[in-house]
Amino acid sequence: MTKNKIAIIGAGHTGSTLAFIIAERALADVVLLEIPDNEKPARGKALDIKESGPILGFNGSVVGTSNYEDIQGADIVVITAGAARKPGMSRDDLIQINENVMAQVTEGIKKYAPESKIIVLTNPVDAMTYAVYKLSGFPKERVLGQSGILDTARYRTFVSEALDVAQTDVTGLVLGGHGDTMVPILSTTLVGGVPLKALLPQDKIDAIVERTRKGGAEIVGLLGNGSAYYAPAAAIYEMAAAILRDEKRLVPAITYLDGEYGFKDICLGVPTILGANGVEKVVELDLTEDEQHQLQHSAEAVEEVKSALKKK
Numbered sequence: 001m002t003k004n005k006i007a008i009i010g011a012g013h014t015g016s017t018l019a020f021i022i023a024e025r026a027l028a029d030v031v032l033l034e035i036p037d038n039e040k041p042a043r044g045k046a047l048d049i050k051e052s053g054p055i056l057g058f059n060g061s062v063v064g065t066s067n068y069e070d071i072q073g074a075d076i077v078v079i080t081a082g083a084a085r086k087p088g089m090s091r092d093d094l095i096q097i098n099e100n101v102m103a104q105v106t107e108g109i110k111k112y113a114p115e116s117k118i119i120v121l122t123n124p125v126d127a128m129t130y131a132v133y134k135l136s137g138f139p140k141e142r143v144l145g146q147s148g149i150l151d152t153a154r155y156r157t158f159v160s161e162a163l164d165v166a167q168t169d170v171t172g173l174v175l176g177g178h179g180d181t182m183v184p185i186l187s188t189t190l191v192g193g194v195p196l197k198a199l200l201p202q203d204k205i206d207a208i209v210e211r212t213r214k215g216g217a218e219i220v221g222l223l224g225n226g227s228a229y230y231a232p233a234a235a236i237y238e239m240a241a242a243i244l245r246d247e248k249r250l251v252p253a254i255t256y257l258d259g260e261y262g263f264k265d266i267c268l269g270v271p272t273i274l275g276a277n278g279v280e281k282v283v284e285l286d287l288t289e290d291e292q293h294q295l296q297h298s299a300e301a302v303e304e305v306k307s308a309l310k311k312k
């Protein structure tokens, strides 16, 4: 059996955490690719992860590198590379810096892993997924962005805390752009099969929705230096596993829309089926008028960010 291979571009907090999860769960061999200045730390992290194998009981290969040749044959390439916003940097500056990173990374992927599926995490993730889609020229089913699994996981966590029930018993769906305008679809929230509305009063649900919208900022505020990485890495793991194992998971993912939900030429979080081909289907739900209105508002916010891209 040929082994699967996942290349992770950017061996920072999220990239290295993801490498550990993939190795520990024996999903695939891992390559952690960094800029030349950070090659040594990437090699160090890869070796450190590998050295946990004899204890935790896994055997896969984990390597750090700055050479794109090493991503050759990757089934999936995850992009976590990029800069974080620094004091004094405008949002548009950040978008352009990270767009340049996407351009550089996409060149390497096109050359060495032209058949791969790409999963983008770098923020602003909806716009960066769009940039990678355009820059790569890959078919739309092979360029995905991660936001919805993470946003939904945060929502599920807050619901479970409010009800004191198992987190894994809460299911739901958060759609739209990765930001304050994300759209939790309340009708889809179930707790062990019971609709959330039967279990919690509306004001408590509203507070959970609000906290979910600001979930990323809550972690940034607590960490003091950097943004969330454990749950984002777990969310990417779930997407990669769905693809490599052809699981046909119905999960939210950022994908290029060509008329679905009434949107064209935009990458946005929607319910998808993930399998061996990447995004195998966009699942179109019958949204309420209010939900469709919220999704429209969210798409407009993503359009605005997207307008700062050079490559439109």
Ligand code: APR
Residues within 6 Å of the ligand: 009, 010, 011, 012, 013, 014, 015, 033, 034, 035, 038, 080, 081, 082, 083, 084, 101, 104, 105, 121, 122, 123, 124, 226, 227, 228, 229, 232
């Ligand atoms: N090629 C490869 N790696 C790069 C490049 C590049 N062109 N540019 C930057 N990097 C690397 C940096 O050297 C750094 O190690 O990307 C890594 C990013 O890691 P962190 O700064 O720790 O960021 P992290 O917390 O992992 O978040 C990564 O995901 O959730 C989003 O907003 C977050 O955009 C950010 C991304």
